[in-house]
Amino acid sequence: MLRALAERGGCAIVAGSIQSMDRIMSDKPRNFATRTIHAGEQHSVADNAIFPPIYTASSYIKRSLDDNPEYAYSRVGNPTRHAYESCVAALEEGVGAVACASGVNATATVLELLPKDAHVVVMNGVYGGTFRILEDYRSHTSGLTTTYVDLNDLQAVAAAIRPQTQLIWIESPTNPLLHLVDIKAVCDLARARGILTCIDNTFCSPWNQRPITLGVDLVMHSASKYIGGHSDLTGGVVVAANDALLARLRKISMAVGAIQGPFDCYLALRGLKTLDVRMERQCANALQVARFLESHPQIEQVYYPGLESHPQHDLCKRQMRAGGAVVAMKVKGGDRAALNRLVEALQIFVLADSLGGVESMINHSWSMSHNSLSPEQKGEMGIGENLLRLSVGIEDYRDLIEDLDCALRASAAV
Numbered sequence: 001m002l003r004a005l006a007e008r009g010g011c012a013i014v015a016g017s018i019q020s021m022d023r024i025m026s027d028k029p030r031n032f033a034t035r036t037i038h039a040g041e042q043h044s045v046a047d048n049a050i051f052p053p054i055y056t057a058s059s060y061i062k063r064s065l066d067d068n069p070e071y072a073y074s075r076v077g078n079p080t081r082h083a084y085e086s087c088v089a090a091l092e093e094g095v096g097a098v099a100c101a102s103g104v105n106a107t108a109t110v111l112e113l114l115p116k117d118a119h120v121v122v123m124n125g126v127y128g129g130t131f132r133i134l135e136d137y138r139s140h141t142s143g144l145t146t147t148y149v150d151l152n153d154l155q156a157v158a159a160a161i162r163p164q165t166q167l168i169w170i171e172s173p174t175n176p177l178l179h180l181v182d183i184k185a186v187c188d189l190a191r192a193r194g195i196l197t198c199i200d201n202t203f204c205s206p207w208n209q210r211p212i213t214l215g216v217d218l219v220m221h222s223a224s225k226y227i228g229g230h231s232d233l234t235g236g237v238v239v240a241a242n243d244a245l246l247a248r249l250r251k252i253s254m255a256v257g258a259i260q261g262p263f264d265c266y267l268a269l270r271g272l273k274t275l276d277v278r279m280e281r282q283c284a285n286a287l288q289v290a291r292f293l294e295s296h297p298q299i300e301q302v303y304y305p306g307l308e309s310h311p312q313h314d315l316c317k318r319q320m321r322a323g324g325a326v327v328a329m330k331v332k333g334g335d336r337a338a339l340n341r342l343v344e345a346l347q348i349f350v351l352a353d354s355l356g357g358v359e360s361m362i363n364h365s366w367s368m369s370h371n372s373l374s375p376e377q378k379g380e381m382g383i384g385e386n387l388l389r390l391s392v393g394i395e396d397y398r399d400l401i402e403d404l405d406c407a408l409r410a411s412a413a414v
């Protein structure tokens with residue numbers, strides 16, 4: 001396989017050597033799908049294994065008092081974690097990454113970079129768990145203050161900036177209404193003022209959007225979603241655009257210790273191997289589903305940046321590869337009883353809190369993902385009780401459309 005790959009790339013290699021794996025990546029710039037399989041240091045950690053082993057050891061043996069091996073203690077460094085971190089960093093086009101216990105822990109790790117009494121400008125309508133860390137915890141524990149604005153309104157962003165502003169927190173697309181942020185415009189403004197930028201790139205994955213190429217300093221993910229891709233792990237990751245930030249993140253990860261365990265790093269790395277094919281199918285399916293819903297008489301509104309009717313469709317085409325695999329919809333007259341009939345009639349879409357897996361899922365934002373917000377807060381964000389979020393999987397889109405069509409009929413028939 002190595003020889004075949006290398007020959008296609010036009011370079012002669014010594015079959016089977018670890019160096020030859022490195023050469024697949026270093027001789028030429030490789031396309032995304034090739035990088036999902038070979039990028040980073042996946043192949044150099046041990047004994048030619050085509051996939052890195054799961055290193056469960058908490059500690060590593062030193063040969064002498066002067067021995068300073070690369071791995072000494074697993075909280076500080078673990079070869080399985082390193083293989084995963086180096087691959088996800090390469091896919092995001094960053095210099096390195098820190099794998100964390102969950103997506104919210106990745107957010108908390110980024111916030112540890114900030115000094116006491118810092119101020120953060122935050123995109124309106126960010127994920128509820130991000131809002132919770134900022135408002136219920138950091139405001140009390142580190143005096144953090146926040147201003148929420150639509151980051152597309154650059155005048156409002158400039159007006160929100162104070163001398164203590166240290167970070168602009170971007171989420172694009174947002175959960176669940178799929179508002180986009182013009183990432184490059186916000187980063188240009190932040191850089192001119194010496195303010196850090198971080199984006200929650202969970203909904204896109206590095207397949208669909210690579211914010212570091214648009215000027216972002218830090219990219220975070222809930223790896224529990226598209227990176228893992230199989231609804232079988234909980235994890236988070238932060239990718240740094242430069243060595244100084246990476247060094248600070250590694251120090252925080254070592255000091256606080258909320259690292260991703262080796263089994264979950266293995267699953268996440270395995271998930272990355274199929275990211276390209278999964279995302280391609282999921283985004284294509286989502287577009288078909290969104291088009292179907294847009295023309296359905298029972299649907300009040302569809303939210304999907306890949307539709308020409310989405311108000312930010314041009315921005316989507318500029319900064320994303322496709323419209324994504326999440327579609328949100330408001331059901332006409334969708335009271336709780338009608339929505340219950342709909343979700344109970346579905347046979348393929350499963351009612352679940354998460355998203356990003358190979359299986360299609362449906363979520364009632366009001367009572368599930370955004371349940372911790374007050375009705376007023378949900379109203380301000382535009383989250384109505386009749387809103388449903390679909391995470392479109394890799395099934396045949398014709399079956400998905402039929403499933404939704406039958407369930408919508410069942411919900412209307414009383």
Ligand SMILES: Cc1ncc(COP(=O)(O)O)c(C=O)c1O
Binds near residue numbers: 104234
């Ligand atoms: C956009 C977004 N960011 C972060 C998170 C938090 O991730 P985790 O559940 O892995 O902690 C989620 C979880 O749903 C999310 O949707």
